[in-house]
Amino acid sequence: MKTLAKKDINKALGIWAQKHALLAPTKMDNGDCIFSAYDEKAFTLDYKKPPLSPKSVFFPHTEVIFDVANNQYKETVTAKKSLIFGLRACDMMGICQASSFMTRDKEDIYYRAKHNTAATIVMACPGAQNETCFCTTTLSGPVAKEGFDLQLYDTGDSFLVEVGSPRGEELLAGIPLSDLDDSRAKVQMDEFKQNAILTMPEVKSVIEAMNMLKDKKVAEKVWDDFGAKCITCGGCAFVCPTCTCFNVYDQQLSEGNGKRLRAWDACLYGGFTREASGHNPRVSQAARLKRRHEHKLLDYSSIDIQQGLCGCVGCGRCSDYCPVHIGTLEVVKAIAG
Amino acid sequence: MVGLAAMFGSGAMTNSINDFDDADLFLVTGSNTTEQHPLIGSRIINAKQRGAQLLIIDPREIPLAKFADLHLRHNIGTDVAVLNGMMNVIIEEGLYDKDFVETRTEGFEQLKEVVSKYPPKVVEKISGVPAADIKKAARMYAKANKAMIAYAMGITQHTTGVDNVKSCANLAMLTGHMGRAAVGVNPLRGQNNVQGACDMGGLPNVYSAYQPVINADAKKKFEEAWKVEGLDDKVGLTITDMMSAAQKGELKALYVMGENPMMSDPDTTHIDQALSNLDFLVVQDIFLTETAQKADVVLPAASFAEKDGTYSNTERRVQLAQKAISPPGEARPDWQIICEISKLCGYPMDYKSPADVLKEINSLTPSYAGITYERLLTNHGLQWPCPNEEHPGTAFLHKDKFTKGLGTFMPCEFKPPAEMPDEEYNFMLTTGRIYYQFHTGTMTRRVSILEREAPEALVEINPDDAKKLGIRNNDQVELTSRRGSIKMKAEITQRVPQNVVFSTFHFNEACVNILTNPAFDPVAKIPEYKGCAVKIRRCA
Numbered sequence: 001m002k003t004l005a006k007k008d009i010n011k012a013l014g015i016w017a018q019k020h021a022l023l024a025p026t027k028m029d030n031g032d033c034i035f036s037a038y039d040e041k042a043f044t045l046d047y048k049k050p051p052l053s054p055k056s057v058f059f060p061h062t063e064v065i066f067d068v069a070n071n072q073y074k075e076t077v078t079a080k081k082s083l084i085f086g087l088r089a090c091d092m093m094g095i096c097q098a099s100s101f102m103t104r105d106k107e108d109i110y111y112r113a114k115h116n117t118a119a120t121i122v123m124a125c126p127g128a129q130n131e132t133c134f135c136t137t138t139l140s141g142p143v144a145k146e147g148f149d150l151q152l153y154d155t156g157d158s159f160l161v162e163v164g165s166p167r168g169e170e171l172l173a174g175i176p177l178s179d180l181d182d183s184r185a186k187v188q189m190d191e192f193k194q195n196a197i198l199t200m201p202e203v204k205s206v207i208e209a210m211n212m213l214k215d216k217k218v219a220e221k222v223w224d225d226f227g228a229k230c231i232t233c234g235g236c237a238f239v240c241p242t243c244t245c246f247n248v249y250d251q252q253l254s255e256g257n258g259k260r261l262r263a264w265d266a267c268l269y270g271g272f273t274r275e276a277s278g279h280n281p282r283v284s285q286a287a288r289l290k291r292r293h294e295h296k297l298l299d300y301s302s303i304d305i306q307q308g309l310c311g312c313v314g315c316g317r318c319s320d321y322c323p324v325h326i327g328t329l330e331v332v333k334a335i336a337g
Numbered sequence: 338m339v340g341l342a343a344m345f346g347s348g349a350m351t352n353s354i355n356d357f358d359d360a361d362l363f364l365v366t367g368s369n370t371t372e373q374h375p376l377i378g379s380r381i382i383n384a385k386q387r388g389a390q391l392l393i394i395d396p397r398e399i400p401l402a403k404f405a406d407l408h409l410r411h412n413i414g415t416d417v418a419v420l421n422g423m424m425n426v427i428i429e430e431g432l433y434d435k436d437f438v439e440t441r442t443e444g445f446e447q448l449k450e451v452v453s454k455y456p457p458k459v460v461e462k463i464s465g466v467p468a469a470d471i472k473k474a475a476r477m478y479a480k481a482n483k484a485m486i487a488y489a490m491g492i493t494q495h496t497t498g499v500d501n502v503k504s505c506a507n508l509a510m511l512t513g514h515m516g517r518a519a520v521g522v523n524p525l526r527g528q529n530n531v532q533g534a535c536d537m538g539g540l541p542n543v544y545s546a547y548q549p550v551i552n553a554d555a556k557k558k559f560e561e562a563w564k565v566e567g568l569d570d571k572v573g574l575t576i577t578d579m580m581s582a583a584q585k586g587e588l589k590a591l592y593v594m595g596e597n598p599m600m601s602d603p604d605t606t607h608i609d610q611a612l613s614n615l616d617f618l619v620v621q622d623i624f625l626t627e628t629a630q631k632a633d634v635v636l637p638a639a640s641f642a643e644k645d646g647t648y649s650n651t652e653r654r655v656q657l658a659q660k661a662i663s664p665p666g667e668a669r670p671d672w673q674i675i676c677e678i679s680k681l682c683g684y685p686m687d688y689k690s691p692a693d694v695l696k697e698i699n700s701l702t703p704s705y706a707g708i709t710y711e712r713l714l715t716n717h718g719l720q721w722p723c724p725n726e727e728h729p730g731t732a733f734l735h736k737d738k739f740t741k742g743l744g745t746f747m748p749c750e751f752k753p754p755a756e757m758p759d760e761e762y763n764f765m766l767t768t769g770r771i772y773y774q775f776h777t778g779t780m781t782r783r784v785s786i787l788e789r790e791a792p793e794a795l796v797e798i799n800p801d802d803a804k805k806l807g808i809r810n811n812d813q814v815e816l817t818s819r820r821g822s823i824k825m826k827a828e829i830t831q832r833v834p835q836n837v838v839f840s841t842f843h844f845n846e847a848c849v850n851i852l853t854n855p856a857f858d859p860v861a862k863i864p865e866y867k868g869c870a871v872k873i874r875r876c877a
Contacts, residue, residue, distance in 0.1 A: 029714055228403055229382050231375045232772065249785035263785060271789040278811065323379040 001185035002161040002177040004152070009159075010040055012175045013085065020083035020119065023054060035084065045086075045154075049129040053091045053241035053315065054084045055098060058114045062263040065110065065248070071256040079113035083171075086123045089141035090133075090315040093308055094241020095120065096147040100304045102244055110262075111244075119167055122151040124192060127199030132316025132329060137203045140313040142196035143189075146306075153192050160185050206297075209332035210310060213298040220286075222334050227286025229324045234266030236327065239317040242296070245272070267292050293331050339861045340502030341522065342547065344510075344747055346740025349532060351521030352485060352733045353652045353720065357381060359519040362481035364474075366394040366416065366505070367491020367867075371401050372772040374525045374651070377487070390481065392474055394419060395491060396767065397797075397839060398832045407474055410834055413765050413868040414495055414754035415464035419471065420504035421751065422460030424452040424511055426475035433479065434513025441739070442510050444746035451748035463751060479512045483519040490527060490769070494866040498858040500749035510744050516735040526651040528776075529641075533649030536705070536721070537698070541573030545702040562701055565684070575862040576602065577855070583611040590617040594671060595638070599627035600777035600845060603853035603864040604820045621674060626779050627845055637668040644670035646691040647713065649721075653731070655708045656718035754868040755856035758836065762818060762870035764802075765837045766852060769867075774843035782843070794844040795828040798873070802836065803829045806873060813876040816840070818869055821851035824876060838873065842866075 004012060016022050017038050025047040026036035033047040035054050064076045087095075095115075102111040125135070125142035135141030144151055149168035152159040161177065163169055212218050237243040247265040252258040265272060268288050274280045282288045300311035312328050319327025342348035357363070357380035371378030378401060385391055385404045393405040394416070402408045411419045427433050428449055438445050457468030478484050486509055492501045506522050514520040526532050538544040548555040556568050574582060580602065582588035591612070602608045612618055612631050620632040623640045643664040649655045664670070669677075672694060676686040688694050692710040699706050707723040708730075720730040734740065758765050773791035775781045782788060796816060798808060808814055810829045815822060816838070825840065825847040833839050840849045854869035 030717065229379075231371055231379055233375065247786050247789065261785075265786060269786065269790055271786070323376055324382055 001180050001182050002163075002172065003155075003158045003180050003185075004161055004175065004177055005158045006045075006154075007157075008176045009045070010043070013038055013043065014040070015174055016083050016085070016171065019081065021080050022083045022085060023057065024085040025050065035087070038085070047086070049088065049133070049315065049317070049320075051317070051321070052239060053094050053317070054087055055091075055094060055241055055244075057082055057084060057118055058095065058099070058111055059102075059244055059246075059264075062261055063110060065260045065262055067259045069257055076259075077109055077113045079117045081117045081119075082114075083119045083121065085121045087120060088125045088129070088135075088315075089122060089144040090125075090135045090138075090313045091241050092120060092122050092144040092147050093135075093138075093140035093306065093313045094315070096306045097242045097304050097308065097311065097313065098244050100306060101242075101301070104301075104303060119149045119171060120147070121171070122148040124151055124153045124189075125196055126154060126192070127196040130316070130320070132319040132327070133200055133314065134203045134206065134316060134329065135314040136197050136200040137206045137309065138312055138314035139307060139309045142200070143193050153189055155188055155192070160189060162189070203329070203332070205332040205336035206309075206312075206314075206328075208336035210297050212335055213294060218335050222331075223286040223290040226289050226326050226331065226334070227284055230268065230285045230289055230326055231324055232268055232270075232285060233323065234268055235321055235323070236292070236318040237266035237268065238264055239321050241313055241315060241317075242311055267295075289326065289331075293328070296328065297332070340499040340747075341506055341524070344503060344506045344739075344745050345735055346742075347547070347734060348535070349653050349734070350523040350525070350651055351515065351735060352519065352523055353654075354380070356485060356519040356521075356733065357384060360384065360389060360483045360485045361519075362390040362392065362477060362484040364392045364394070364478055364484060364486045364508075365401060366486070366488050367493070367501075368487055368489035368525055369395075369397070369399040369401070369491075369769060370487065370489075370525070372399070373489060373527065373770055375772070377525060381487075390477060392477055394474070396834055396837060407470060407477065409464075409466045409470055409474055411464040411466045413767055413837060414497065414865075415751065416492060416495070416501045417497055417504050417749050418455060418460050418463040418751040419466060420501075420508055421452045421455035421749075422457050422464070422466075422471045423475040423478065424448070424504075424508055425455045425460075426457060426472050427479045427508075427511060428452060429456075430476070432476065433511045437513030437515070438511065441516070442744045442746060444748075448507055448511070448746040448748040451750065455751070478508070478514075481514075483517070484512070484514045485520055485523055486514070487523045487525055489525045491867060493524070493861070493863055495863075495868065496755045496856050496858055496865045497749070497752050498863045499860045500752070503747045503749055506744075507746050507748065510746060515744070516733070516737070516739075518733055521733060521735075524651075527770075529650060530648040532651060532653060533647070533655070536649055536702070541575055541578075545698060546704045559701065562697070577857050577862045577864060580608055580611045583615050586614060589615060590619075591615055592619040592621070593628055593632075594621040595623075597622075597626040597628045597777040597779055599631065600842060600848055600850060602855075603850055603866060604855040605848055605850045606821050607855065608850075621671065622779070623668070624779050624783070626777065636674050637664075637666065638674065639664035639668050639670045643668065644691075646670070646672070647695065650718075653720045654718040655705070655713065655721065657710070657713040755865055756819075756854045756868070756870045758870045762872050763836070764871050764873055766816065766818065766849075766869050766871040767837060767839050767867050768842055768849050768853060769839065770843065771841050774841065776843070778843040778845070791843075794823075794825040794840055794847040794849065796825050796873075797828050797830050797833045797839040799833050799835045799837070800829050800831065802838075803827065806875060808873075808875045815874050815876055816852060816871050817873075818852040818854070818871045820854070823847045823849065823851050827875075838871065 022038040023035045024038040024043050025033050026042045027044040034050050066075045099115050102108040122144045148164040151162040245265045246262040248262045250260050273282045296311040319329040391405045393408045396413050457471040461468045486505050509515050509522045556570050560568050598608050618632045619634045620629040621636040621638050622629050623638050629635050642661045645660045647655050679686045695710045704722040707725045707728045708719045723730045773787045808827050812827050814827045815824050842849045854865050857864045
């Protein structure tokens with residue numbers, strides 16, 4: 001197996017940046033770390049879970065679907081050759097699940113175009129990034145099983161380099177690498193993985209809640225209580241790696257000129273399901289929360305979840321960021337009692 | 338703000354947002370907190386779940402009401418009576434903080450005399466709140482160890498706005514809920530930088546940090562700093578004054594920045610006439626607002642994401658915002674536009690950057706002296722007063738003494754709203770904002786999802802009233818006041834009590850401020866947006 005010396009990481013990133021729009025963990029002035037355009041000075045390997053998953057590479061917050069100029073319609077499909085460096089296994093699984101959903105039966109050409117041209121380099125996760133990580137329960141980490149082009153394992157002074165695709169092989173061209181005996185590499189990888197797993201014991205309430213939902217044993221009061229608290233900000237959907245719902249709208253610039261766009265939407269908004277008559281089949285915030293969590297834990301497609309447990313990848317961001325504590329972890333705990 | 342300044346010596350939230358996590362009781366009045374300050378609202382909900390108590394005084398059944406231990410739904414504009422009633426009970430039953438009153442305050446005897454006229458039975462007649470509930474509320478608030486009052490525009494936007502604020506402050510001082518963590522009087526500011534605009538002297542009577550323009554020392558200090566002579570030492574006009582001066586032809590020119598009076602000021606038909614009467618109107622904004630459409634000159638400004646600078650939020654925290662994208666077209670940050678205009682007027686301002694401007698603020702504004710650009714780069718903001726660069730900022734005000742020394746009780750008598758319902762105009766209209774739209778909609782009405790969530794003005798009508806008037810949900814109705822008439826759809830809901838209707842000022846298709854009363858508080862000059870008389874009919 002190939003290895004990459006840690007001291008050569010900026011050299012490698014520099015080479016990748018020549019041919020890709022490279023996103024990498026970046027330290028901001030205030031100490032936060034986000035995925036941002038690679039900049040050698042702000043780049044860091046010392047990062048925790050970034051606040052947002054890299055889903056906007058494939059599914060931008062807002063994008064133009066078509067333009068109309070002088071009453072002539074012109075489809076707009078944009079994609080650039082991008083490379084996401086350093087994402088964790090949970091986010092890799094998020095990309096796998098979302099891309100299955102977006103391209104499986106009805107191809108979303110806007111998503112597909114970006115997915116085809118985006119390469120991924122996963123940084124195998126050394127363990128719980130904070131107290132809300134539960135990828136070991138959702139079978140989506142700490143190490144990615146598939147979907148990546150390269151996966152790196154941090155072994156101290158160097159990275160073990162796992163190749164996941166022919167594109168991954170191509171990415172290694174020109175990168176200064178060393179060789180390590182395959183069996184020794186395997187021992188190191190297993191040890192890395194085991195150490196990481198130890199930091200994240202299985203969250204039993206996730207499994208229990210899934211079973212109770214399946215057996216229809218969940219009291220409506222659970223949803224009523226959460227519904228009373230929810231402030232309808234939609235933040236849980238925006239930080240979720242597997243949420244891909246969008247709203248389509250038009251901007252008219254002048255007579256015969258304008259564009260159609262799509263933008264992130266959230267099923268927690270009343271208007272998401274409101275019908276033209278004014279009737280809303282999910283009339284209360286409780287009903288909307290119930291639907292959202294059932295979608296992740298009960299009504300997921302067995303194809304879309306790939307090798308995972310369900311439609312949640314265990315990144316814990318909804319629990320990290322919900323201002324009133326209605327993340328997946330809080331919901332399963334309330335269900336499981 | 339004027340009210341708190343008179344009693345305490347400074348007009349701002351006395352405590353901090355983090356304090357909401359530690360308080361034992363919240364008295365929320367005139368604030369639809371979960372919709373207008375959702376993150377503070379969330380903290381109140383979380384606090385309820387750890388066992389804190391919640392007391393709400395609001396005519397409307399706001400979303401937070403379902404968490405309330407007690408909700409007093411008083412008649413609109415009777416806030417002073419209700420708060421006096423609570424103080425009456427607190428004094429009668431000896432529940433006030435005698436030590437605090439003795440050592441930290443003055444004017445207790447006057448307060449006692451005034452509130453003695455407001456026993457719960459009398460207040461019940463004025464406010465419609467059962468006497469027993471007033472007693473219960475008084476005991477809850479007085480007995481709590483750490484009780485915070487949070488209020489917003491429901492307290493201030495009345496002809497008795499200043500009296501309402503003073504009554505909140507009287508209540509907090511009387512019970513010793515002042516000068517500690519997780520207590521105090523906390524006006525929640527309705528815009529991200531309205532506190533900063535006031536702090537910087539964006540008022541007709543003060544320089545930055547509330548240094549009065551009529552004070553000769555302050556005048557001299559600013560004349561020296563700006564190397565000019567003859568700064569005006571007379572108090573200028575408030576917006577309310579400007580509009581009537583324009584109407585009379587006494588005001589000739591107006592320069593409006595980031596404000597949309599054609600939608601946001603009361604009795605907009607008159608505002609339209611006043612603005613039309615000007616010789617010259619300049620509007621500086623990010624979009625062509627209803628007001629900008631009337632302007633002689635429109636100066637395109639940069640949006641929040643297109644400029645560097647600081648905002649001072651509701652808890653007196655000055656925070657840095659950094660530019661994310663460049664302004665489109667000819668748009669520029671406000672400070673650059675002002676510098677350019679000043680230069681053309683013959684007074685060159687040569688600030689190089691927002692950091693440069695803040696340096697001047699540090700040197701002239703005692704409470705901002707230690708809030709430097711360099712410090713803000715490396716933290717999440719600093720709360721004033723922050724008098725020097727070593728100072729960590731101030732989480733709560735009036736710790737051992739009030740800014741002005743002793744806190745002064747300023748008792749107020751109840752006065753009804755300027756325009757009460759009568760036989761013809763038989764409903765009280767109260768106005769506000771909703772969750773999905775902001776103010777006059779200049780920004781939010783351009784966002785597709787917000788527009789989907791709340792695309793049009795609705796008027797909330799109580800089911801009993803609706804039945805009497807033969808109005809069904811979603812019927813088109815006409816609202817008429819002495820000033821004008823608008824049409825919108827009815828939303829039949831228990832959220833409003835009988836004889837009260839509620840609507841919002843977000844929608845130019847049905848601008849509710851065509852109806853509102855321009856009567857204003859005599860001191861603060863804030864108009865009575867929260868109550869005017871209207872009549873309603875179902876459109877055929």
